[in-house]
Amino acid sequence: QVQLVESGGGLVQAGGSLRLSCAASGHTFSNYAMGWFRQIPGKEREFVAAINWSGSSTYYAVSLKGRFTISRDNAKNTVYLQMNSLKPEDTAVYYCATKRGPYSDYARAYNDWGQGTQVTVSS
Numbered sequence: 001q002v003q004l005v006e007s008g009g010g011l012v013q014a015g016g017s018l019r020l021s022c023a024a025s026g027h028t029f030s031n032y033a034m035g036w037f038r039q040i041p042g043k044e045r046e047f048v049a050a051i052n053w054s055g056s057s058t059y060y061a062v063s064l065k066g067r068f069t070i071s072r073d074n075a076k077n078t079v080y081l082q083m084n085s086l087k088p089e090d091t092a093v094y095y096c097a098t099k100r101g102p103y104s105d106y107a108r109a110y111n112d113w114g115q116g117t118q119v120t121v122s123s
Contacts, residue, residue: 002026002112004096009117012086016121020081022096022114029077030054033103035110036070036081038092038119045095049081050103059103086121093118 008020022034035050049070050059058070069082079096094117097110104110 002098004098004112004114006094006096006114006117009094009119011120011122014087014121014123016086017082017084018086018119020083020094020096020117020119022079022081024077024079024098027098030074032098032100034070034072034079035097035099035103035105036068036079036094037097037107038090038094039116040092045107046092047105047107048094050105051079052103057103059105061105083119086119088121088123091119091121 003025005023006020008018012018030053033052036048037045038048039045047061048064049068051070051072055072067085072079095113097113099110
């Protein structure tokens with residue numbers, strides 16, 4: 001059974017940085033694309049970034065490109081999301097997810113999800 005565990009969230013001031021991690025187990029990590037999404041209560045889950053199985057290709061939400069960077073370490077079964085120049089509107093619960101095949105910006109394309117980690121950006 002696939003397990004994804006996010007960590008690294010917290011409270012940060014506007015302009016600050018955070019690095020989220022997502023540790024995977026229960027499947028051959030290097031065979032799967034990974035994605036990061038975020039959600040505010042009462043709103044749809046929003047795509048943030050995705051990465052292919054090898055890490056050679058990445059994809060970002062247009063509004064976030066340049067501030068957020070996704071990466072992965074297949075030796076550690078972990079995907080990361082480096083978030084810089086954070087804004088109060090980045091406040092959300094951040095989730096990682098995994099899927100076979102190519103990455104996607106469509107949440108329903110992903111099969112397994114972590115429990116989420118809260119990121120709060122104060123103004």
